[in-house]
Amino acid sequence: MIRLSHIGKTYGAGADTFNALADIDLTVARNEFVALTGASGSGKSTLMNLLGCLDTPTTGEYWLDGEAVAGLDEDELARVRNRKIGFVFQNFHLLPRMNAWANVAQPLIYRGVAPAERRERAQRALQRMGLGHRLEHRPNELSGGQRQRVAIARALVGEPELLLADEPTGNLDSSTAAEIMALLAQLHAEGLTLIVVTHEPDIAAQCHRVVRLHDGRIVDDRRQRPQRQAPAARATA
Ligand SMILES: Nc1ncnc2c1ncn2[C@@H]1O[C@H](COP(=O)(O)OP(=O)(O)OP(=O)(O)O)[C@@H](O)[C@H]1O
Numbered sequence: 001m002i003r004l005s006h007i008g009k010t011y012g013a014g015a016d017t018f019n020a021l022a023d024i025d026l027t028v029a030r031n032e033f034v035a036l037t038g039a040s041g042s043g044k045s046t047l048m049n050l051l052g053c054l055d056t057p058t059t060g061e062y063w064l065d066g067e068a069v070a071g072l073d074e075d076e077l078a079r080v081r082n083r084k085i086g087f088v089f090q091n092f093h094l095l096p097r098m099n100a101w102a103n104v105a106q107p108l109i110y111r112g113v114a115p116a117e118r119r120e121r122a123q124r125a126l127q128r129m130g131l132g133h134r135l136e137h138r139p140n141e142l143s144g145g146q147r148q149r150v151a152i153a154r155a156l157v158g159e160p161e162l163l164l165a166d167e168p169t170g171n172l173d174s175s176t177a178a179e180i181m182a183l184l185a186q187l188h189a190e191g192l193t194l195i196v197v198t199h200e201p202d203i204a205a206q207c208h209r210v211v212r213l214h215d216g217r218i219v220d221d222r223r224q225r226p227q228r229q230a231p232a233a234r235a236t237a
């Protein structure tokens with residue numbers, strides 16, 4: 001699904017440059033569930049942005065689903081992003097004036113899906129996230145865990161092959177974080193490929209593979225048996 005070869009990313013220009021990533025080789029097969037870890041500033045978000053075609057590398061090659069994407073221009077990258085990748089962020093990135101289903105329907109606008117179908121698909125995605133009773137709520141009327149589930153529904157509404165999540169549980173208490181991780185594990189079981197940035201060891205422990213960055217380089221890459229944490233028993237409504 002993903003192959004990075006000798007990827008480097010340099011920020012800045014002239015004498016004031018900084019190598020945020022250097023010589024990154026990484027292969028991720030379809031349906032892997034990968035944690036990307038490392039200290040603050042190690043390059044996790046930079047790598048995530050490259051993987052997500054939100055940014056282009058300074059050096060190296062990137063093949064996504066067989067397509068060489070490192071050399072694509074803005075429009076072509078947007079097309080790849082829209083078709084293949086869903087994003088989830090620490091701060092949810094929901095539009096505050098729109099209700100849950102309108103937020104989820106947003107990516108379908110760029111795909112030219114008709115309004116009635118957008119609404120139906122958004123509502124179905126929210127129902128799948130257990131939010132069928134919160135369709136008309138705005139983000140500020142939802143809990144943190146519910147907001148993140150709306151964001152996950154939005155990431156999935158276009159049926160991407162790859163889900164990228166940058167600290168998806170970073171703003172959640174531990175029991176809500178466990179719910180979100182259980183949800184991601186469920187999506188993995190259904191066939192999705194997931195890469196999750198986290199600096200929390202117990203989140204990384206729930207993934208099938210852990211890739212660790214240090215100063216812009218991969219210093220560790222190991223497969224493991226995931227440790228499942230059962231969400232605390234409480235109503236999720
Ligand atoms: N746009 C930019 N311009 C210049 N330097 C940048 C830019 N973005 C990131 N950097 C630098 O690149 C390095 C890697 O940043 P990155 O955001 O990828 O780290 P991170 O591992 O995600 O950290 P955190 O855990 O704090 O989110 C940092 O030293 C950062 O200061």
Ligand SMILES: [Mg+2]
Binds near residue numbers: 044045046
């Ligand atoms: Mg980051």
